[in-house]
Amino acid sequence: MDKLEFKAFFYAIGDYSRFSILSSLIGRDLNVSEIVDATGIEQSNVSHHLHCLLNCGFVNAKRNGNERIYSINKEVKQTISSIIGYVDAYKKQIISCNVANKSYISRVIK
């Protein structure tokens, strides 16, 4: 496994804002304003993230008047869905952790 690929992949997918944006696109294509509404992330921030996701090939974009409509890459969609499953399974693990672990995670993860 190459470091560059790994970093690119996790850079794109491993940020909660970007992950939220990708998640919001699973159901249907959205324009930027709709993504803002769906995620609660501020507009320029959303645009920055979309720029990244576009460059990394995780989403596609097309113009529609003065809107821009974003869609999620097909393969990425499947990956996201799977990862949601993993995190969900991992949730049990967190819950079953002892108090020390919980406080550690809270401290480290913010």
Next chain:
Amino acid sequence: MDKLEFKAFFYAIGDYSRFSILSSLIGRDLNVSEIVDATGIEQSNVSHHLHCLLNCGFVNAKRNGNERIYSINKEVKQTISSIIGYVDAYKKQIISCNVANKSYISRVIK
């Protein structure tokens, strides 16, 4: 999807060193020195990462004399394997990217 879980999950798995450590444990259980050799990561750094992975429940540890033997969590093992598959599929995407994207990724991802 809760932010705390997401962050804990990707914190643990989304770092290349930690991912390498986890990967090294897929084949068989290893003590710290063996992990150092397998990954090329410096010892104290490995210990720091193992501390994190232990707290997050991604690995387990048992003593054997003055060694400590680490094993990867069963579910995590499967997740890691899957993610290797995703990153591998994503590799094609990176390759198919245009030059601009590649330079962007190199720049942003280091």
Next chain:
DNA sequence: TATTAATATGATTGACCATTCATATATTAT
């Protein structure tokens, strides 16, 4: 019990990057 080997821990620091704010560009409508 001193010494060596294996591993862990604490503190520091430098790099990265998400967010924010201000502003630019593009498109449509008046």
Next chain:
DNA sequence: ATAATATATGAATGGTCAATCATATTAATA
């Protein structure tokens, strides 16, 4: 052509955390 709406971009900054170094702990062996 001007205004309004939608989106993008540039720059600045504060927080996070991986890596490093020094040192501590634990266990085995002489």
